[in-house]
């Protein structure tokens with residue numbers, strides 16, 4: 001059975017949701033970052049890590065989401081057909097990988113961004129991270145004005161990709177999602193989605 005290795009609340013939540021939306025059998029294995037179990041399949045010790053039936057391994061959230069959307073066209077999660085629709089899907093996937101996810105690193109791991117071990121330096125890095133995330137969420141919020149989904153093609157893997165990062169922002173930004181009403185609305189729609197609820201219940205028991 002296809003297997004997803006995930007950590008609770010991590011970016012692996014996105015392919016976890018997509019697997020649930022697709023509805024084909026899969027196994028979800030909870031792991032700890034850097035654990036021996038995870039390193040045995042992905043030497044980087046990171047999630048998401050996806051393993052196919054025949055043992056083929058795929059890492060990188062954007063690649064896994066793209067693969068699942070194309071493996072299951074019947075689920076209609078690729079974001080639409082045609083060169084422009086595909087380009088938009090790649091654009092937003094890159095946005096979440098390179099701009100949004102990366103903006104959280106200084107908040108999650110400030111020690112990696114300064115050699116100064118003082119508490120003041122750590123706080124300054126976290127604060128800089130808040131600024132980076134706020135900039136990206138401003139872009140996302142403006143894009144979502146008047147839209148139900150991120151892509152024109154309707155619900156897609158990109159909405160799922162956004163979800164864990166929206167949850168991080170809600171928890172970690174000083175004002176949460178205040179100031180991002182359209183992002184808040186997407187968050188609320190996704191939180192009410194039956195597939196998302198199933199996955200959250202599995203990951204977090206909520």
Ligand SMILES: N[C@@H](CCC(=O)N[C@@H](CS)C(=O)NCC(=O)O)C(=O)O
Nearest residue numbers: 010011033045046047048060061062
């Ligand atoms: N570029 C990778 C990043 C994967 C990644 O760093 N995932 C985080 C969770 S959101 C992780 O596993 N961190 C553990 C670590 O870096 O040690 C992707 O997009 O899949």
